[in-house]
Amino acid sequence: MRKLLVYLKDYRKETILAPLFKMLEATFELFVPLVMAAVIDQGIGSRNISYVLRMGGVLVMLGVIGLACSITAQYFSAKAAVGVSTKLKHALFAHIQGLSYTEIDTLGTATMITRMTSDVNQVQSGVNMVLRLFLRSPFIVFGAMVMAFTIDVKAAFIFVVTIPALSVVVFGIMMWTMPLFKKVQAGLDSVLGATRENLTGARVIRAFNKEQEEIEAFEQKNGALAHMQLFVGKISALTNPVTYIIINVATVVLLYTGAVRVNEGTITQGEVVALVNYMSQILIELVKLANLIITITKALACANRIQSVFEIESSMTWEQKLTESEESVNGDTEDEVVFDHVCLTYAGAGAESLTDLDFRVKKGQTVGIIGGTGSGKTSLINMIPRFYDATKGHVRIKGRDVREYGMEELREMIGIVPQKAVLFQGTIRENMQWGKRNATDAQIWQAIETAQAKEFVEQKDGQLDAAVAQSGRNLSGGQRQRLTIARALTGKPEILILDDSASALDYATDAALRQAIRDMEGDMTVFIVSQRASSIQYADQIIVLDDGEMADIGTHAELLERCEVYQEIYYSQYPKS
Numbered sequence: 001m002r003k004l005l006v007y008l009k010d011y012r013k014e015t016i017l018a019p020l021f022k023m024l025e026a027t028f029e030l031f032v033p034l035v036m037a038a039v040i041d042q043g044i045g046s047r048n049i050s051y052v053l054r055m056g057g058v059l060v061m062l063g064v065i066g067l068a069c070s071i072t073a074q075y076f077s078a079k080a081a082v083g084v085s086t087k088l089k090h091a092l093f094a095h096i097q098g099l100s101y102t103e104i105d106t107l108g109t110a111t112m113i114t115r116m117t118s119d120v121n122q123v124q125s126g127v128n129m130v131l132r133l134f135l136r137s138p139f140i141v142f143g144a145m146v147m148a149f150t151i152d153v154k155a156a157f158i159f160v161v162t163i164p165a166l167s168v169v170v171f172g173i174m175m176w177t178m179p180l181f182k183k184v185q186a187g188l189d190s191v192l193g194a195t196r197e198n199l200t201g202a203r204v205i206r207a208f209n210k211e212q213e214e215i216e217a218f219e220q221k222n223g224a225l226a227h228m229q230l231f232v233g234k235i236s237a238l239t240n241p242v243t244y245i246i247i248n249v250a251t252v253v254l255l256y257t258g259a260v261r262v263n264e265g266t267i268t269q270g271e272v273v274a275l276v277n278y279m280s281q282i283l284i285e286l287v288k289l290a291n292l293i294i295t296i297t298k299a300l301a302c303a304n305r306i307q308s309v310f311e312i313e314s315s316m317t318w319e320q321k322l323t324e325s326e327e328s329v330n331g332d333t334e335d336e337v338v339f340d341h342v343c344l345t346y347a348g349a350g351a352e353s354l355t356d357l358d359f360r361v362k363k364g365q366t367v368g369i370i371g372g373t374g375s376g377k378t379s380l381i382n383m384i385p386r387f388y389d390a391t392k393g394h395v396r397i398k399g400r401d402v403r404e405y406g407m408e409e410l411r412e413m414i415g416i417v418p419q420k421a422v423l424f425q426g427t428i429r430e431n432m433q434w435g436k437r438n439a440t441d442a443q444i445w446q447a448i449e450t451a452q453a454k455e456f457v458e459q460k461d462g463q464l465d466a467a468v469a470q471s472g473r474n475l476s477g478g479q480r481q482r483l484t485i486a487r488a489l490t491g492k493p494e495i496l497i498l499d500d501s502a503s504a505l506d507y508a509t510d511a512a513l514r515q516a517i518r519d520m521e522g523d524m525t526v527f528i529v530s531q532r533a534s535s536i537q538y539a540d541q542i543i544v545l546d547d548g549e550m551a552d553i554g555t556h557a558e559l560l561e562r563c564e565v566y567q568e569i570y571y572s573q574y575p576k577s
Contacts, residue, residue, distance in 0.1 A: 004123070004303050007087045014080035015131060021073035022136040028066045030143045033277035035059055037151075040270035077131035085124035092116055092306060100316040101387045102347045107309070110193030115309055118188060119302035126299020129292050137289040144278040144285075151271045155257050159282070162250040166286050169242045173235060174293045180232045181301040187225035194218050239290040247283040254279055316389060318407045336363040336398065336525045337384060337495065343392035344379055353379050354548045357393070361541065364523030368536025370569060371545030377529045378419060380545070381497050384527070385414045397495070415493030417501035421480035423472030428457060429464040431483065435490030444490055450516045451486035452509050453479065477504035485513070489520075497527045502535060510535055533570045542566070 008015055035055055043052035096104070096112055104112075141163060148156035198205065198214055205214055258272035338361070344354040354376045361367050369377050382388050383395050386402045395402045402410060415435065423431050432444040439447075441464060448454050456479055460466035472480040481504050488496060496517070502510045514535065517526060528536050536542055537556040544551040544559060544566045552563040559566040 004088065004307060007084045007091070008080065008127075010087070011080040011083050014076040014083075018073045018076035018080065018131040019135040021069045021076070022132055023139055025066045025069040025073065026136045026139045026143065028062045028069070029140065029281070030147055032059065032062060033274035033281075034147070035062070036277065037268070037270035037274040040273055041268045042270075073132060077128050080131060081124045081128035084127050085120050088120050088123065088306070089116060092120070092309060095310055098314055099312065100314045100389075101382070102315050103312055106347055107312070108189075108193065110196055111189040112309070113196075114185065114189050114192050115302075115306050119185065119305050122298045122302040123306065126296050126303070129295045133288055133292045134296075137285040137292065140285040141282050141289075144281050148275055148278050151274055152258075152261060152267045155254060155261060155267070155275055158250055158254050158257065159279070162246060162279075163282070165246050166243055166282075169246070170239060170286065170290050170293055173239050173290075174297050177232055177235050177294070178297045178301060180228070180235070181298050182305070184225070184228050184232055185301060185305060187221070187228050190221050191218075191225050194221050236294050239294070240287060243283070243286050243290060247279065247286070251276060251279050316386065317403075319404050334362055335360045335396070336365070337361040338396040338399075339380075339383075339393070340396065341393040342383065342390045342395055344376075344383065344388060345391045346388075352391075352548060357550050359541070359543060359550070359553055361525060361527075363525055365540040366518070366526040366528065366538075368539035368542040369527060369529045369545065370531070370533065370536055370542060370566070371551075372547075372565075372569070374547075375545040376548045377545055378499055379548075380543075381416070381499055381527055381529055384495065384497060385411060385416055412491065413493060414495045414497065415488035415491055416497040417481075417484050417488045417499060419499050419501070421472065421477070421484045421501070421504075423468050423475070423480055423483060425470040426468055427462075427465050428460070428468060428483065431468055432464075432487050432490050435487045436492075439490045444486075447486040447489040448483075450489050450513075450520060451482045452505075452513050452516065453482035453486050456482075478506075478509070481505060482509075482513075489517075492520075492522065493524070494522075495525045495527070497529075499529045500531060502530070502532075507534060514538070533573050544569075 035058055039052055039055045042048065043055060093116065096116075099107075145156065145159040145163060148159050194217065198218065205211060254275055255272070258267065258275060261267045262269055262272055339357045339359050342354065342357040343352050345352045357380065369380060371377050379388070383390055384397070384402070386395075386405075389403065397405070397410070397413065424434070429441070429444060432447065433439050435447070436443065444464060445454070448457055457463055457466070468474065468483075472483070475483070481501055485498065485501055502513060505513065510532070511534075514528075517524070528539060530536050533556075540555070541553055542556060542559055543553050544563055546565045551565040552559055554563070560570060
C-alpha cells in the first residue's frame with residue numbers, strides 16, 4: 001500500500017487542503033454545543049429573546065461556514081481520489097502491457113480485469129474517505145472529550161472510559177474483517193473468470209447443450225462469493241449496534257451524573273445538554289469512523305492485490321537498438337531465421353512443449369508448418385517475435401539471437417496474424433494503421449488487395465472509413481481474417497507469420513492469397529501454419545511436428561515419400577485414387 005502512495009504526489013495541495021477544511025468544519029461544529037448551552041442558560045433561562053436571536057444567528061453562521069468548508073473539502077478529496085485512480089489505472093495497464101506472455105498466462109485475464117476495475121475503484125473510495133474523515137472523525141471524538149473537560153471534569157471521565165471501549169470494538173472488527181475482504185476479492189476473480197469464459201465460449205456451450213451445467217457451475221461460484229460477502233457483512237454490521245449500545249449506556253450514565261451535578265449546583269442545565277450533544281457527536285463520528293474503517297479495510301486489501309501485480313517483473317529483458325555496425329554484420333548471413341536445438345517449457349508445465357527443434361530458413365523462403373492438434377505449431381512461431389523465450393537453445397534472426405534485439409526493432413521486422421482474428425473498434429483505416437502507424441491510403445489499399453479483401457471493402461459505406469465493431473463482430477469470419485492479414489502486410493514486414501489465419505477462407509481465395517503474397521516486392525520470408533496440406537504443399541520447406549518434436553523437414557514431394565506423419569495428414573484430406 002505504501003508504494004501506491006507515490007500516485008498522490010501530484011495531488012499534494014489537495015491532500016493537505018481537504019483534511020484542513022474538514023478540520024475547520026469540525027472546529028466550528030465543536031462550538032455548537034457551547035452556543036446551545038449559552039442559549040439555554042442565559043437566553044431561555046433569563047427569558048432574553050434578543051440574546052436567543054443573536055445566538056441563533058451565531059449558530060446559522062457556524063452552519064454556513066461549516067457547510068462551505070465541507071463542500072470545499074469534498075471537492076479537493078474527490079479531485080485527489082479520482083486523479084489517483086486514473087494514474088493508478090494507467091500505470092497498472094502499462095505494467096501489464098510490459099509483462100511477457102508467461103506472466104499474463106500465470107496471472108489470468110479475469111484477475112487482471114478485477115484489479116484494474118473493482119480493486120482500483122475500492123482504492124479510489126478509500127482515498128476519498130480517508131481525506132474527508134480520517135482526521136476529522138478522531139478530531140471530533142477527542143475534541144468533544146476535551147470540550148467536555150472544560151465543562152465538568154467528573155462528567156468528562158465518562159468520555160475517557162467510553163472512547164477506548166469504542167476503539168476496541170471498531171479496530172477489533174477491522175482486524176477481523178481485513179483478511180476476509182481479501183478472500184471476497186479472490187472470489188470475485190473466480191466469478192469474473194467464469195463469466196468471461198461463458199461469454200467467450202457462448203457458441204460452443206450452446207452447440208454442446210451445456211447451458212444448464214454452466215449455469216450450475218456459475219451459481220456455485222456466485223453462491224460461494226455471496227456466502228463470503230454475507231459473512232463479512234454480518235461481522236461488519238456488528239459495528240453499528242455495538243457502538244450504539246456503548247454510546248447509549250454512556251449517555252444514560254452521563255444524564256444521571258449530570259442530573260446529580262445540576263442538583264448539587266455544580267453545573268447548569270445547559271452544560272448537561274452540551275455534554276449530551278458532545279456524546280452524540282462522538283456517536284455520529286464513531287459510526288462514520290467505523291464505516292471509514294470498513295472502507296479502508298477493503299481499500300487496503302485491494303491495494304495489496306494491485307501492489308502484488310506491480311511486484312511481478314517480466315521474465316523478459318530487452319536490449320537497446322542495434323548499432324549500424326551490428327546491423328551490417330547481421331545482414332551478411334544467408335539465414336533469415338535459425339532454430340538452434342530449441343526447446344520450450346511453459347511456466348508450471350511438467351514437460352517440454354517443444355523439444356530439440358533445429359532448422360534454418362533462408363531469406364525469401366516460404367516455410368509451411370503442419371502437424372496434429374497440440375503438436376506445438378503455434379508455440380514454434382510464437383518464439384520468433386519472442387512472445388515466449390526458448391528454455392534451451394537459441395532462436396536467431398539474421399544471425400543474431402532474438403534476445404539481443406530491442407522490442408520495437410524486432411516487432412517491426414515481423415508481421416504476425418494470430419489464430420484468432422482480432423479487430424478493434426474503429427474504422428478499417430485505423431485497424432490497418434496498427435500494422436504501420438503512418439501508413440498512407442495507397443499502402444493500405446495495396447495490403448488489402450494482396451489480402452484478397454479489396455472487393456468487400458469497396459462495397460462498404462465509406463470504404464476505409466467504414467466502421468468496425470468491437471472484435472469485428474459486424475464482419476464475417478473470412479472478412480475478419482483477410483483484414484487481419486492486410487493489417488500485417490501494411491507494414492511490409494521482412495518476416496510474415498500466418499498462424500492458421502486462412503481457415504475461414506475457401507480454397508480458391510486461400511490459393512489467390514498465397515500467390516499474391518509470393519508476388520509481393522521484396523524477399524519476404526513467410527511462415528504458414530495450417531491444417532490444410534494444400535496451403536503449404538508449395539512451400540520451399542515444410543516442417544512436420546508431432547507431439548512437440550520435429551518429425552521431419554523437406555519439400556512436399558520429399559515428405560510424401562518418407563514421412564509417415566505427413567502422409568497420414570495428407571491422405572486424410574486427399575485420399576489415394
